[in-house]
Amino acid sequence: MRRRNFLAAAGASLLAGCSRIGDTQWFGKLVEGADNWHRGLHRALGFGRITMAPEFTRADLSPDFRGNGSLTVDSDAYRAAEAAGFADWRLEVTGLVDAPLSLSMDDIRALPQRTQITRHDCVEGWSAIGEWTGPQLSHLLHAAGVQPEANYVVFRCADLYNGRPYYESCDMDDALHPQTIVAHQLNGEPLPVKNGAPLRMRIERQLGYKHAKYLTGIELVASLDHIAGGKGGYWEDAAGYQWYAGI
Numbered sequence: 001m002r003r004r005n006f007l008a009a010a011g012a013s014l015l016a017g018c019s020r021i022g023d024t025q026w027f028g029k030l031v032e033g034a035d036n037w038h039r040g041l042h043r044a045l046g047f048g049r050i051t052m053a054p055e056f057t058r059a060d061l062s063p064d065f066r067g068n069g070s071l072t073v074d075s076d077a078y079r080a081a082e083a084a085g086f087a088d089w090r091l092e093v094t095g096l097v098d099a100p101l102s103l104s105m106d107d108i109r110a111l112p113q114r115t116q117i118t119r120h121d122c123v124e125g126w127s128a129i130g131e132w133t134g135p136q137l138s139h140l141l142h143a144a145g146v147q148p149e150a151n152y153v154v155f156r157c158a159d160l161y162n163g164r165p166y167y168e169s170c171d172m173d174d175a176l177h178p179q180t181i182v183a184h185q186l187n188g189e190p191l192p193v194k195n196g197a198p199l200r201m202r203i204e205r206q207l208g209y210k211h212a213k214y215l216t217g218i219e220l221v222a223s224l225d226h227i228a229g230g231k232g233g234y235w236e237d238a239a240g241y242q243w244y245a246g247i
């Protein structure tokens with residue numbers, strides 16, 4: 001995909017010297033994001049290399065992966081879906097794509113799967129280690145064909161938190177990262193309701209609130225300005241949490 005190439009190209013340009021750096025779209029994006037110093041620094045220190053979140057072993061698994069935030073979805077539609085074993089749940093991939101997708105759970109399970117044991121860090125001061133399984137988001141995005149204007153991926157959720165739809169978003173680097181998966185299993189079992197059944201995001205280089213549960217939609221957008229409060233996520237809008245929650 002285009003952005004993978006320009007990540008590689010960005011690394012090459014940095015080595016080639018400053019005169020060329022300014023020509024790359026990647027550098028433009030870094031500068032545009034200069035207000036977001038954390039993101040810029042995180043990326044600059046990586047020199048465009050893909051950095052992986054630490055992975056653990058089954059011996060490290062937390063005995064119970066606690067639930068936080070919404071612990072279910074308070075709607076008749078969700079209760080009916082749960083009673084039906086989420087057989088009819090669908091994930092829509094829309095926005096700036098060549099071919100919008102509407103994926104069934106079977107479609108999602110039929111894609112190549114990734115399993116990863118990672119630590120979840122919540123800003124409220126707790127962590128848990130879990131084993132997550134699902135297709136890489138990059139596979140879904142390749143299948144849909146991301147248009148060049150897309151800068152962000154928005155994750156839509158089924159639940160309301162304090163009466164407002166929970167949502168989150170990430171940039172294309174995190175979207176295409178190998179450890180960014182649409183998880184349908186925790187510790188080898190279908191996701192428990194409290195952990196976001198039947199689908200939730202894992203964006204392993206980011207803090208807990210970025211990992212959208214009860215996932216219904218993935219939307220490719222050029223800008224986050226006109227979505228909900230414009231800050232790119234529920235907690236970003238509600239409480240001023242950092243949009244770039246890189247760890």
Ligand SMILES: Nc1nc2c(c(=O)[nH]1)N[C@H]1C(S)=C(S)[C@@H](COP(=O)(O)O)O[C@H]1N2
Pocket residue numbers: 065066067068069070121122123157158159161166167194195196208209210211212213214
């Ligand atoms: N849809 C949705 N996703 C969500 C939340 C939520 O309330 N609703 N809470 C977030 C927060 S703050 C954390 S720490 C994690 C908690 O995931 P867990 O319930 O599996 O522990 O989910 C995140 N994703």
Ligand SMILES: [Mo]
Pocket residue numbers: 068121122123124208209
């Ligand atoms: Mo959290």
